Amino acid sequence: DAGITQSPRYKITETGRQVTLMCHQTWSHSYMFWYRQDLGHGLRLIYYSAAADITDKGEVPDGYVVSRSKTENFPLTLESATRSQTSVYFCASSDLRTPQPQHFGDGTRLSIL
Amino acid sequence: EDKVVQSPLSLVVHEGDTVTLNCSYEVTNFRSLLWYKQEKKAPTFLFMLTSSGIEKKSGRLSSILDKKELFSILNITATQTGDSAVYLCAVYNNNDMRFGAGTRLTVKP
Numbered sequence: 001d002a003g004i005t006q007s008p009r010y011k012i013t014e015t016g017r018q019v020t021l022m023c024h025q026t027w028s029h030s031y032m033f034w035y036r037q038d039l040g041h042g043l044r045l046i047y048y049s050a051a052a053d054i055t056d057k058g059e060v061p062d063g064y065v066v067s068r069s070k071t072e073n074f075p076l077t078l079e080s081a082t083r084s085q086t087s088v089y090f091c092a093s094s095d096l097r098t099p100q101p102q103h104f105g106d107g108t109r110l111s112i113l
Numbered sequence: 114e115d116k117v118v119q120s121p122l123s124l125v126v127h128e129g130d131t132v133t134l135n136c137s138y139e140v141t142n143f144r145s146l147l148w149y150k151q152e153k154k155a156p157t158f159l160f161m162l163t164s165s166g167i168e169k170k171s172g173r174l175s176s177i178l179d180k181k182e183l184f185s186i187l188n189i190t191a192t193q194t195g196d197s198a199v200y201l202c203a204v205y206n207n208n209d210m211r212f213g214a215g216t217r218l219t220v221k222p
Contacts, residue, residue: 043156043201043212059209090155100147100205104155 003027006091006105014113019078021108023091031094032074033101034058034066036087043090048099049074081112115140117204119213127221130192134216136202137184146178146185149201151215156201159187192220 004025013019025032034046035058045058047066055066063085065077078085089108092101120135136146145163149156160169162178162185169176173192178185189196199215 040214042214043203045210059211096161100145100161100203100210102158104157106154 004091004093004103004105006089006108008108009106010109010111012111012113013081015081015083017081019081019110019112021076021078021089021091021110023074023076023105025072025074025091025093025103027093027095027103028071029093029095029103030071031096031099031101032068033092033094033099034064034074034076035090035092035101036060036085037090037107038087046076046089050099078110083112086110086112115204115206115209115211117202117211117213119200119202119216121216122214123217123219125219125221126192128193130220131188131190132192132218134187134189134200134202134218135184136187136213138202138204138211139183140204140206140211142206142208143180143204144207145205147203147205147210148176148185148187149203151199151201152197159200189218192218194220194222196220 007022033048035043044060049055049068091105094102117138147161148159160176165180173190176187197220199217201215202213
């Protein structure tokens with residue numbers, strides 16, 4: 001089915017480990033996004049991408065790395081996980097001509113011990 | 114600093130009631146305001162508003178934007194238990210998109 005899928009759905013890891021969250025969309029949307037959602041903060045943009053090989057920082061990019069070698073994939077890597085990065089991470093995509101997310105994945109719940 | 118404030122934070126109503134959710138904002142270079150519904154998982158896009166005074170409508174949901182007073186409202190008429198969710202408002206300027214903390218709506222049978 002067409003859509004946007006995230007993996008894994010749940011992840012538990014330890015501080016200092018590298019973690020990669022995957023995001024795949026089948027619509028060929030130009031824009032893709034990564035958000036984190038925490039109580040009291042709502043959704044905050046980490047990074048977004050306007051097209052393959054084009055990425056930009058969002059509101060809270062520190063400690064995260066993204067890449068977009070193919071239009072359909074937009075992985076998010078935590079290079080050295082910290083407890084403050086425990087959160088629910090949402091990937092999103094958009095076929096609008098501006099970076100406004102339309103379609104969200106089901107999220108990855110990441111716990112860092 | 115840009116900010117988006119939603120009110121109320123939570124709301125409990127009974128089926129059949131009409132509710133109004135509020136979103137006020139202070140952002141530079143405003144471009145658009147978006148509403149989403151979030152149930153257990155992913156937010157679902159509802160509306161995008163760019164012009165003042167033009168109502169967007171989808172079934173029992175409607176929304177309008179006031180760019181002079183810097184707010185938007187989301188109305189839900191004849192509420193159903195399936196409307197129970199967190200409703201998110203987000204404002205986009207040229208560089209960034211800021212989300213409010215959301216309004217948690219609970220509709221009781």
